Amino acid sequence: MxxxxxxxxxxxxxxxxxxxxxxxxxxxxxxxxxxxxxxxxxxxxxxxxxxxxxxxxxxxxxxxxxxxxxxxxxxxxxxxxxxxxxxxxxxxxxxxxxxxxxxxxxxxxxxxxxxxxxxxxxxxxxxxxxxxxxxxxxxxxxxxxxxxxxxxxxxxxxxxxxxxxxxxxxxxxxxxxxxxxxxxxxxxVGPAPAWPAINGRPVVWLGGDQAPRTTSSSPSNEPTTEPTPEPSRTPIHDVAWDLVDVGRYRAVWQRAHGRFSLNMAGSKGCSFRCAWCAKPIWGNRYQPRAPEAVAAEMLWLKRHLAPDHVWFADDIFGFRAEWVRRFADALAGEGGGLPFTIQTRADLITEAMADALRDAGCHEAWIGAESGSQRVLDAMHKGTTVEELHVARRRLGERGIRVGFFIQLGYLGEELEDLHATRALIETARPDDIGVSVSYPLPGTPFHEQVKAQLGAKTHWEDSGDLAMMFQGRYTTEFYRAFRNLLHRQVALAQGGEPVIGATGGLESLRHARSRLRRQWSVLLGRERRYRTSASAEVPQEPAQVRGGVARVAAAT
CATH class of the missing domain: 3.40.50.2300 (Response regulator)
Incomplete structure (x- = not known):
């Protein structure tokens, strides 16, 4: 060997x-x-x-x-x-x-x-x-x-x-x-054999012995059939945790945050068709594991590696409320799991889903909000509405689950009024946290096809803090970075978390900070023309029945 x-x-x-x-x-x-x-x-x-x-x-x-x-x-x-x-x-x-x-x-x-x-x-x-x-x-x-x-x-x-x-x-x-x-x-030199076996069971990916079934090429967002759980398997068969220096990870987390988090995955891929999302690995497929197998892995991590928290790295966690309910029940049957954080979509947060997430121990859910402008969401083929963002945030918040919004600035054709709408979304929905990026055209996406003629020598960000505009958006990189910073400050103040140097008291300092933020918004938006580029592209429009069809497919799942 x-x-x-x-x-x-x-x-x-x-x-x-x-x-x-x-x-x-x-x-x-x-x-x-x-x-x-x-x-x-x-x-x-x-x-x-x-x-x-x-x-x-x-x-x-x-x-x-x-x-x-x-x-x-x-x-x-x-x-x-x-x-x-x-x-x-x-x-x-x-x-x-x-x-x-x-x-x-x-x-x-x-x-x-x-x-x-x-x-x-x-x-x-x-x-x-x-x-x-x-x-x-x-x-x-x-x-x-x-x-x-x-x-x-x-x-x-x-x-x-x-x-x-x-x-x-x-x-x-x-x-x-x-x-x-x-x-x-x-x-x-030799044939391409089947995957190897342990005790007669084929070794594939986490949580089961059934190879994922490929979905049809139609734009369906239904998940593929989940594999049958194998109670006799342990995560060490599927993830080589023994090769990792877990102690070093624990030390970094404890030193910086006073807790320790590890990662898991309950599924692979995403079947939605957002125009900017690159899927070179799993394509437009959502491949769930059996919820009982996911629960068993979490319990194994809890007992053997003792994290305080789990980050689910799935593009979409759970997908269906029934899956999450089975996951919650499996954990409850063994005394409970660990607090965890997920990524999800606003249109998936039904009352039943929110209840199941709470019962399973979900601590925080990050939603791909992207924009407060319905016009931009439609151009992205996001398949969600601004109203669904508000509803999802409310449902999760009512159950004690923190909510983060992923926000994307500078999408093709986004105008000042759309940015105002995104700012308004943050003000009114009041997420607990936000992650802000600018639109990033990656190969293989419809978005990349739309802007590739504008791409110059720089085709990738150097690191995750780059946030450079690589195509001709409405504004410069400098403007979007400033807008991002003010959005972050807005969220921090809404949470009561931004100190003010030289403040004399809590209420007074918060009042001063909010006044200062209003002035900063006024200055940035008052000078926005200085940051405009020569771009005059508008949001590409498609026939209404196509856009509506995308939204209906997403809303129906």
Whole structure:
């Protein structure tokens, strides 16, 4: 069997905003793959970039383990990995080059290499996996195990979902096995076997032995069938927690926040079709786990790793109230779980969903609000309404669940009146927290297609605090950053949380702070013309029946 070093390239230290936040999470998808590869009999070591100082730490591990193969498998649950940040691409390519210098075979997988494999191939990667790539990964490792020095064309023969090079040409194979964009075919070293088994059970992803069923290509938002739970399995089979230095994560969290949080996932993917959302890994599919399996994993973490809190990294947690109710009941039957935070959509927060989330122990729910302007929400194909945002916030708040809003500024065609509407949403809905970004066009999205002609040399943010406008929005980056800062201050004051230097008393200081904020809003908006760009694009309009259809599909689920 092979000796394999599995890692990822998201370095917290290379992302100043997230380094200051000090809320690191282990690379969940990377750990899932490590568990699967180890179950196949390979010798596995982990490089966890999250808390590493830099790529020199990776090179030290290369020297210590001398692996035959290196797999850089990004954490597909981590939204920061999905952002395809420029600084992390540089780090990944440095790691690829270092591994190749030491003679290791190198396979790369993640959102950024799926979108743009050439930089990774240029750095020396031999195969890039497209999307999740689990079947291809296992086949490649099995073939390398049979012939460690197999040439790349032979290694990749008859495999799909991969990108590699033959004689300087980039070959991208998608679709059914055997389809290829190149013509020279070679003989494969060995077959592509099924996934390995533990005690007769196939090792797939967290929580079950049933492979996810692909949904149809129609724009349905229904989740796929959940797998049957396996009571005899424990999370260590599915997530290689033993390879993680959990103590280091605990120390960072405790030092910065006085508590410790770990991450889980109850599902993969999202079946909604927001125009700006990139889905290079799981596509337009929502693949839930059995709620009982998710509850069992949380209880395992509670007993063995003792976090104080869990962050569910799902794009959408639960989807249906019945799923969340079963999750809550499974936890209650074992004495209760842990407080947790989720991401969800406003149109999914029915009374039944809010009740189930409360009973399950949900502490905080982040909603993709995006904008307070219905015009912009429709242009995004968001499928939600401003009224639903208010209703969801009220329902969750009434049950003691904190609510955060994700806000997106600068979407194509957004005007000053739309920004006023977003400010009004924050003032009236009064979320407990907000996360603010500007619209970020990533490859493979309708939004990217709309603005790609405007993109210059800068195509990715360097880090998560970049917030640079990379297309011609209505205003400059400077204006959106100032608008973001005032929105954050507005929320802080609504929570009574922003101190004022030199204040003489609580009520007086709050009154002064609010007055100062009003003046700052007045100054920024009074000067807004100075920040305007030459863009004159308007929100693209589609036939009313198409926009309404998107909204009806979302509202019906």
């Amino acid at each position: 092979l000796s394999i070093l599995i890692g990822h390239s998201y370095f917290l230290r290379f992302d100043p905003k997230q380094f200051e936040r000090a809320k690191p999470y282990p690379p969940l998808a990377t750990l899932q793959v490590a568990a699967q590869v180890r179950a196949a009999g390979h010798e596995v070591a982990l490089f966890d970039a999250m808390l590493a100082e830099g790529t020199a730490d990776f090179e030290a591990l290369l020297r210590a383990h001398a692996p035959q193969a290196v797999v850089l498998y990004e954490d597909n649950y981590n939204y920061l990995s999905k952002m395809c940040l420029g600084r992390m691409r540089v780090a990944a390519c440095e790691m690829v080059a270092a591994a190749r210098r030491r003679g290791a075979r190198v396979i790369v997988a993640g959102s950024d290499p799926s979108d743009d494999p050439d930089p990774y191939l240029d750095a020396g990667a031999e195969v890039v996996l497209i999307g999740e790539g689990l079947d291809a990964l296992h086949a490649l490792l099995a073939r390398l195990d049979g012939e460690p020095n197999a040439a790349v064309p032979a290694l990749c023969d008859d495999l799909s979902g991969i990108v590699f090079r033959i004689g300087g040409r980039t070959v991208r194979r998608t679709g059914d096995p055997g389809t290829t964009s190149a013509t020279n075919r070679t003989t494969a």
